[in-house]
Amino acid sequence: xxxxxxxxxxxxxxxxxxxxxxxxxxxxxxxxxxxxxxxxxxxxxxxxxxxxxxxxxxxxxxxxxxxxxxxxxxxxxxxxxxxxxxxxxxxxxxxxxxxxxxxxxxxxxxxxxxxxxxxxxxxxxxxxxxxxxxxxxxxxxxxxxxxxxxxxxxxxxxxxxxxxxxxxxxxxxxxxxxxxxxxxxxxxxxxxxxxxxxxxxxxxxxxxxxxxxxxxxxxxxxxxxxxxxxxxxxxxxxxxxxxxxxxxxxxxxxxxxxxxxxxxxxxxxxxxxxxxxxxxxxxxxxxxxxxxxxxx
Numbered sequence: 001x002x003x004x005x006x007x008x009x010x011x012x013x014x015x016x017x018x019x020x021x022x023x024x025x026x027x028x029x030x031x032x033x034x035x036x037x038x039x040x041x042x043x044x045x046x047x048x049x050x051x052x053x054x055x056x057x058x059x060x061x062x063x064x065x066x067x068x069x070x071x072x073x074x075x076x077x078x079x080x081x082x083x084x085x086x087x088x089x090x091x092x093x094x095x096x097x098x099x100x101x102x103x104x105x106x107x108x109x110x111x112x113x114x115x116x117x118x119x120x121x122x123x124x125x126x127x128x129x130x131x132x133x134x135x136x137x138x139x140x141x142x143x144x145x146x147x148x149x150x151x152x153x154x155x156x157x158x159x160x161x162x163x164x165x166x167x168x169x170x171x172x173x174x175x176x177x178x179x180x181x182x183x184x185x186x187x188x189x190x191x192x193x194x195x196x197x198x199x200x201x202x203x204x205x206x207x208x209x210x211x212x213x214x215x216x217x218x219x220x221x222x223x224x225x226x227x228x229x230x231x232x233x234x235x236x237x238x239x240x241x242x243x244x245x246x247x248x249x250x251x252x253x254x255x256x257x258x259x260x261x262x263x264x265x266x267x268x269x270x271x272x273x274x275x276x277x278x279x280x281x282x283x284x285x286x287x288x289x290x291x292x293x294x295x296x
Contacts, residue, residue, distance in 0.1 A: 013089065020224075052087075092215075101209050110214045115180065118218075148265075149195075163202070172197075175192075
């Protein structure tokens with residue numbers, strides 16, 4: 001009996017889940033010492049709730065971490081990749097089953113994103129603090145601009161296609177490769193991937209299994225690397241996992257509609273402020289110490 005591509009993809013997702021579970025359990029020991037706070041659980045729930053609706057979780061989580069000063073900036077990229085994986089895996093299973101997408105487009109874009117992340121994780125985990133601040137600040141500024149464009153309906157509305165071929169497929173693979181690499185410095189893939197899919201003339205709904213599948217396969221490997229390098233906040237990772245999964249199920253099965261335009265304006269404002277604060281911190285970190293006054 002032959003298996004269709006979607007079934008094979010879900011089987012591969014199962015293998016990925018086992019790998020993620022094994023590496024995460026090993027990395028979070030001892031569990032009692034790394035148990036999350038109520039604030040950590042709340043952050044996981046809120047960010048993954050809106051993530052399931054297509055808002056994305058990386059920009060919002062970074063903004064909350066910065067506002068609460070709960071995670072050192074140099075550990076934010078690793079914490080995002082390791083902590084949001086479980087919720088993303090759940091999202092991927094749900095949307096892959098529910099949404100019809102051309103298998104070549106779906107699997108190709110997922111593989112491109114994973115390849116990009118594998119090149120990025122090793123280098124980003126060793127970056128100095130100022131470089132991470134600057135990189136995240138610039139990417140978050142771009143994310144804020146994207147949210148504003150979406151709120152103003154300035155981005156393409158998309159078409160009806162469920163896949164692409166030829167030059168369009170090549171563009172899709174290249175851009176998703178870059179987006180996969182950018183995830184390792186804490187910029188989410190969801191917003192840009194939605195824009196990409198719409199610009200290529202695809203049905204915007206097809207972005208959900210593409211972007212969630214891309215993240216589900218690239219995040220476990222990147223998160224495991226960050227975990228091994230000690231570049232994560234373990235309590236925050238635990239909170240994102242435990243708080244995130246129930247929030248995904250609530251968003252999928254209970255929420256029918258939300259004022260997403262208003263939410264995008266709010267997220268844009270918060271993300272823009274966070275980008276500004278990160279860039280300012282990077283400039284301060286890199287500023288040379290003042291030269292001593294000459295003696296007389």
